[in-house]
Amino acid sequence: MIANVLSIAGSDPSGGAGIQADLKTFSALGAYGMAVITALTAQNTQGVRSFQTVEPGFVGEQIDAIFADVRVDAVKIGMVATAEIAAAIADRLRHHAARNVVLDPVMVAKSGHHLLRDDAVESLRQALVPLARVITPNLPEAGVLLGAAPPATLVDMRRAIADLHRLGSEWVLLKGGHLAGEDSTDLLFNGTAVTELAARRFETRNTHGTGCTLSAAIAALLPSHGMVESVRRAKAYLTGAIAASDRLAVGSGHGPVHHFHALWRGDTPP
Numbered sequence: 001m002i003a004n005v006l007s008i009a010g011s012d013p014s015g016g017a018g019i020q021a022d023l024k025t026f027s028a029l030g031a032y033g034m035a036v037i038t039a040l041t042a043q044n045t046q047g048v049r050s051f052q053t054v055e056p057g058f059v060g061e062q063i064d065a066i067f068a069d070v071r072v073d074a075v076k077i078g079m080v081a082t083a084e085i086a087a088a089i090a091d092r093l094r095h096h097a098a099r100n101v102v103l104d105p106v107m108v109a110k111s112g113h114h115l116l117r118d119d120a121v122e123s124l125r126q127a128l129v130p131l132a133r134v135i136t137p138n139l140p141e142a143g144v145l146l147g148a149a150p151p152a153t154l155v156d157m158r159r160a161i162a163d164l165h166r167l168g169s170e171w172v173l174l175k176g177g178h179l180a181g182e183d184s185t186d187l188l189f190n191g192t193a194v195t196e197l198a199a200r201r202f203e204t205r206n207t208h209g210t211g212c213t214l215s216a217a218i219a220a221l222l223p224s225h226g227m228v229e230s231v232r233r234a235k236a237y238l239t240g241a242i243a244a245s246d247r248l249a250v251g252s253g254h255g256p257v258h259h260f261h262a263l264w265r266g267d268t269p270p
Contacts, residue, residue, distance in 0.1 A: 002030065002031065002032050003030075003031040003032065003073040003074065003220065003223040003224065004031070004032045004034065004070055004071055004072055004073050005026050005031045005032065005033055005034065005072075005073060005074045005075070005076065005216075005219050005220050005223075006033075006034045006035070006036065006063075006066055006072050006074070006075045006076070007019055007022035007023065007026070007033065007034070007035045007036070007075075007076045007078065007216060007219075008035075008036045008038060008059075008063070008075065008076070008077045008078065008080075008089055009022060009035070009036075009037070009038060009076070009077065009078030009079050009106070009212070010037065010038055010039035010040070010041050010051065010078065010079035010081065010106075010115065011037050011039070011040050011041060012041055012043055012209070013041070013042070013043065013044075014043060014044040014045055014208075014250070014251060014256075015250070015256060016045065016208040016209040016250065016251075016255070016256030016257070017043075017208055017209030017212045017256075018041065018078060018079060018209070018212060019035045019037060019078075021209040021212040021213050021216065021256070021259065022035070022076055022078065022212060022213075022216040023035060024259035024260065025212075025213050025216035025217050025220060025237075025259055026216060026219075026220045027259075028237070028259050028260055028262070028263060029217060029220040029221060029237065030220070031073075031074075031219075031220040031223075034066055034070065034072075036059060036062040036063050036066065037054055037059075037062070038053065038054055038059055038078075038079055038080055038081055038085050038089075039051050039052065039053045039054060039079055039081045039085075039115075040052045040054070041079075041115075044251055044253065045208055045250060045251025045252065045253035045254050045255050045256070046251065046252065046253035046254075047253065048115070051081070051115065053081045053082055053085060054085070056082070056084040056085045056087070056088040057088065059085055059088050059089060060088045060089075060091065060092045063089065063092040063093065063096070064092060064096075067092075067096040067098075072096075072098060072099070073099065073100060073222075073223040074099065074100035074101075074102065074219040074220070074222050074223050075093065075098050075099075075100065075101045075102070075219065076101075076102045076104065076215050076216050076218075076219035077089065077101065077102070077103045077104065077128060077132075078104050078106045078212055078215070079106040079115050079116070080106075080116065080120060080124060080128070081115065081116060081117065081120065082117050082119075082120050083117070083119045083120040083122070083123035083124075084123075085120075086120055086123040086124050086127050086128055087123055087127055089127075089128065090127035090128050090131060093131055094131065098131070099133075100133050100219065100222040100223060101131050101132045101133050102132065102133065102134055102135075102136065102215050102216075102218050102219040102222070103128055103129060103131075103132040103134070103135045103136070103169070103215075104135075104136045104137075104211055104212065104214075104215035105124060105129075105135060105136075105137050105141045105144075105145060106141075106211065106212070107121075107140070107141050107144055121144060121145070124145075125145055125167060129145075129167045129168050129169050130167075130168035130169065132168075132169040132170070133169070133170045133171060133222070133227070134169060134170065134171035134172065134173055134218065134227060134231075135164065135167075135169045135171075135172055135173070136173045136175060136211065136214065136215045136218070137164065137172075137173075137174060137175065138175045138177060138178060138211060139151050139152075139157070139174075139175070139176065139177075139178040139179070140178065142160050142164060142174055145164060145167065146160060146163050146164065148160075150178070151174070152179075153179070154176065154179070154185060154187075157174050157176055157187050158187065158194065160174065161174045161187050161189045161194065162189070164189075165189055165190075165191050170190065171188065171189065171190050171227050172187075172188070172189045173186055173187070173188050173218075173231055174186065174187045174188075174189070175211070175214070177210070182200070182201055183198040183199060183200060183201055184198070184199050184200075184201045185197065185198045185199075186198075186231075186235065188227070188228065188231050190227070195228055195231075197231060197232060197235055199235055199236070199238075199239045200239065202239075202242050202243055204242060204245055204246065205253070205254055205255060206242065206245035206246065206248070206254065206255035206256060206257060207242070207254055207257070208253075208254040208255055208256045208257070209256055209257060210238060210242065210257060213237075213238055213241060213257055213259065214234055214235065214238045217233070217234035217237045217238060218230050218231055218234045220234075221233050221234055238257065240261050240262060241257035241258050241259055241261050242257050242258075243261070244257075244258040244261035245257045245258045247261070
């Protein structure tokens with residue numbers, strides 16, 4: 001059975017992150033993608049210029065419309081932008097008993113532009129994290145969630161992941177991409193055991209939307225696989241998408257990863 005997967009996130013008109021990246025990822029991994037939009041951004045590969053949020057009540061109406069008609073097998077949450085939107089999402093997902101919720105706590109774009117208002121951090125922490133089957137913070141996001149300095153070493157990550165788990169999600173995937181080294185190592189924790197997942201690091205500027213893509217891949221895979229296997233497969237998919245990103249020619253800044261690297265054979269002429 002083909003999984004129906006819902007993304008609740010912001011829109012990236014350049015196509016590399018947000019809703020657009022999520023839908024590409026769902027499609028590449030064989031899931032049917034749906035989208036609830038929380039914010040409209042004016043951005044490209046060089047950065048975010050500005051964004052406009054969607055009225056929280058209408059975000060809730062979009063969610064209700066989907067659940068009233070479609071079986072939802074997994075939900076990925078990305079940019080929530082404001083405390084009010086976070087609260088609206090939490091209320092409707094709780095009402096609909098949403099399953100396989102993957103929370104990517106999007107806070108800052110690659111360009112450094114803040115995508116989560118300061119007053120929304122506590123709402124995200126209190127309202128959304130406990131609903132999540134897994135949260136997927138990077139190291140700076142982990143620091144914000146914990147109100148502490150970001151983990152700076154793998155040892156720091158092992159300490160921080162236990163504190164993150166106590167915030168209430170079933171699993172935590174703490175991403176170590178900000179650390180130096182030949183490999184990018186993530187830690188997956190369920191409150192009992194830590195699974196270490198390493199992948200080769202590639203020298204490329206094409207890293208726009210990597211967090212969105214990884215969390216969307218996990219959501220697409222969870223209806224068919226356990227958590228550890230879903231994360232392993234999602235990380236392998238993202239690694240392949242990064243490795244093939246130079247086949248694309250999109251923008252002059254941080255370009256997107258190649259979501260369809262396994263499906264588009266060879267280069268297509270313009």
